[in-house]
Amino acid sequence: MPVMLRPSQALRLWQQVCLYEVRAGMPDLTERQLAILLTIxxxxxxxxxxxxxEKLKVTKPVITRALDTMSALKLVSRRRDERDRRNVLIRRTVEGALFVERFGDVIVEKARELSP
Amino acid sequence: MPVMLRPSQALRLWQQVCLYEVRAGMPDLTERQLAILLTIxxxxxxxxxxxxxEKLKVTKPVITRALDTMSALKLVSRRRDERDRRNVLIRRTVEGALFVERFGDVIVEKARELSP
DNA sequence: CGCAATCGTTTCGGTCCCGTATCATTAGGC
DNA sequence: GCCTAATGATACGGGACCGAAACGATTGCG
Structure with a gap:
């Protein structure tokens, strides 16, 4: 069952969510950082x-820098892959899980408040 | 008629939209910039x-700088208020309107693709 | 063993953004 | 005309990010 949404509702939803996050003083993540965080x-x-x-079609340094920032915010963590020590495994954190969960609730709430 | 959305759907929607924008090479706007753009x-x-x-509960330089960046991207324009020359009126641009319209369509499309 | 391939990170010069404080310009009360 | 208030922009030192290139560490193939 797809979610039906008109363009004006979609834009209003995005605005209300962004406004809420900004006003709440949450970290000012970029679209790239948010794409990475949500994918993780x-x-x-x-x-x-x-x-x-590869998934974002950006260069590796872009990912490294975004992870640097989000690691400082405790939203993700990095750990060497012991089976192939060239790899770094990006893992979730408790704080990040709480952030994402709360963010989802904000979207749901703002969607519920939308006028028809 | 409110838009019903479960948290998992909301997060998936946000991810898909962000991923699309990043992959399409669109400007990497921050949440603040997006809040400003959509409000305008x-x-x-x-x-x-x-x-x-005031609306975003941030300082004026934050707005000035965001407008600097988005003006360079041609997404908004500034013009002195001739009736009170202390004011600067922020106005829409053709490019900005196209960007916002396209963005709304992306959200609608990604919402439509959501699994139940 | 040696060497090329792969991985994530770092470097470089440059741009943008931060918060705080200050600035120039304009308006309006007196 | 003067002086205060208001507006938006700017200076500052510090940090984050950009793309492109080079880097060290690690793997696995020959």
Whole structure:
């Protein structure tokens, strides 16, 4: 069952969610960072720098820098793959899970408030 | 008629939209910039730096800088208010309108593709 | 063993953004 | 005319990010 949404509703939803996040003083993530974060939390592991770079069609340094920032925010963590020590496995954190869960609730709430 | 959405659907929608934008090489806007852009295009004018700063609960330089960047991207334009020359009126552009319209269509499309 | 391939990170010069404080310009009360 | 208030922009030091290139570490093939 697809979610039916008119363009005006879609834009209003996006605005209300962004406004809420900004006003709440949440980290000012870029679209790239958000794409990475949500992919880590929604798609099945394992996640690697290379895999994310391919999925987003960006270069590896873009992923590395985004992970640097989000690691400082405790939203994700990195760990060497002991089976192939060239790899770095990107893992979820408790704080990141809470952030994503809360973010989903905000979207749901703002969608519920939409006028027809 | 509110839009019903489960948290998992909401997060998946956000991910798919962000992924699409990143992959398409669209400007990597931050949440703040997106909140400003959508407010300019969805809320009734006039829009001023001070008004946006209050609406977003951020400082004026934050708005000025975001407008600098989005002006360079041709997404918005600035013009002195001739009736009160202290004010700067932030206005829409053709490119910005196309960007917002396209963005709305992307959200609608990704919502339609959502699994139940 | 040696060597090429792969992985993630780092470097480089340059741009953008941050928060705080200050600025120039304009308006309006007196 | 003067002085205060208001507006948006700017200066500052610091941090994050960009793309392109080079880097060290690790693997696995010949």
């Amino acid at each position: 939390y929604l798609d099945p592991p394992p996640h690697t720098v290379r895999g994310l770079a | 295009y969805l809320d009734p004018p006039p829009h001023t730096v001070r008004g946006l700063a």
